[in-house]
Amino acid sequence: MDNIFTIAIFYALATVILGSAVLVVTLKNLVHCVLWLAVTFIAIAGLYMMLDADFLAMVQILVYAGAVCIMIVFGIMLTRRRDMSMSNLNNSQFRAAALVALLTTALSAFMAFRTAWTVSAVPVPPKTVEAIAELMLTKYVIPFEVAAILLLVALIGAIVIAKEVKAND
Amino acid sequence: MINLPELGIGVTHFVILSTLLFGIGLFGALAKRNAVMVLICIEIMLNAVNINLIAFSKFITPLAFVGQLWAMFVITVAAAEVGVGLAIIIAIYRNKLSIELDDFDWLKW
Numbered sequence: 001m002d003n004i005f006t007i008a009i010f011y012a013l014a015t016v017i018l019g020s021a022v023l024v025v026t027l028k029n030l031v032h033c034v035l036w037l038a039v040t041f042i043a044i045a046g047l048y049m050m051l052d053a054d055f056l057a058m059v060q061i062l063v064y065a066g067a068v069c070i071m072i073v074f075g076i077m078l079t080r081r082r083d084m085s086m087s088n089l090n091n092s093q094f095r096a097a098a099l100v101a102l103l104t105t106a107l108s109a110f111m112a113f114r115t116a117w118t119v120s121a122v123p124v125p126p127k128t129v130e131a132i133a134e135l136m137l138t139k140y141v142i143p144f145e146v147a148a149i150l151l152l153v154a155l156i157g158a159i160v161i162a163k164e165v166k167a168n169d
Numbered sequence: 170m171i172n173l174p175e176l177g178i179g180v181t182h183f184v185i186l187s188t189l190l191f192g193i194g195l196f197g198a199l200a201k202r203n204a205v206m207v208l209i210c211i212e213i214m215l216n217a218v219n220i221n222l223i224a225f226s227k228f229i230t231p232l233a234f235v236g237q238l239w240a241m242f243v244i245t246v247a248a249a250e251v252g253v254g255l256a257i258i259i260a261i262y263r264n265k266l267s268i269e270l271d272d273f274d275w276l277k278w
Contacts, residue, residue: 010178014186021190021213025197030205037209044216051183051227053237056219056244063244068212068251075205075255079262090200091271097199105192112184117229119180124231131234132241140238147245154249158256 009050016043030087034072041065052124055132183224191217204261204268208254215247 020039027033041064048057081087125131136144190213197210219240226236262268 007178010182014182017186018189018193021193024209024213025193025201030203033206033209037212040213041216044220047183047186047220048223051223053223053226053240056223056237056240059241059244060219063248064212064216068248071251071255072205072209075208075258078259079205079268081268087203088206089202091202094196094200097196100199101192101196104195105188108188108191109185112181112188117180119228120231122231124227128234128237132237135234135238136241143242147242150249151245154252158252161253162256162259 006050009046013043013046013050016040017047028088029085030076031073031084033088034069034076037072038065038069041069053128055129180224180228183220187217187220187224190214190220202269202271204258204270204273205255207270208251208258211254212247212251215243219243 017040020036020043023036024033024040027036041060045057045060045065048054048060076087194210194213194217198207198214201207201210222236222240222243224236226234226240230236258268261273265272
């Protein structure tokens, strides 16, 4: 990964990710925020490609840039306010929030620089999907099934919660 | 071709990037009035964690694939979380006609 192109791609992707994430947090219109959120997710998928996780990059685009963004847009439209241009405001404690976020980031970055990573020299095998599939259906079959049940429970729960409740029935 | 081995992209680069992304998401989750925006910022934070997991999977345990597998479970839980979260927000909006988090004060005594 010492190629000059890799370095350029990394910094370009990092700029896109951080820039669009900052726009998500700072823009005043909630719909524009979701559009920039999709840009963030797609750039993160590019980062996964760089990290030899091609299957996860596809999952990222499908689940996040596709499903999650569309679902959030539906949520915004169903809970619509009068003026969409002022739908994303800070609350009264945003200074304290900025302080907490800065301190967390600084501490985490400090620890990241201090840690001596034991980097492995072995490259990632070219076939990632087969390896993930085998792990998922042998060693991690219980978490896999639990995740499936979690999705089912979330589906039923979301329908039950969002359904119109009849009063005095 | 210029060779810059000391500038090579290592695991620290990815960890720093994910730290910055997590900080942005944390600020948004704490400072926003709109409940949907808080959900969006939680998604950003989960994505930052996923970048970490996949970077560790590539650089530290490239043959085990545990990081990628866990990233997939995180994506699953995040999808379930955003579905249920939006359903709760819609149910509250129906009762209160508001999605400002400052108005959600039933549990205050």
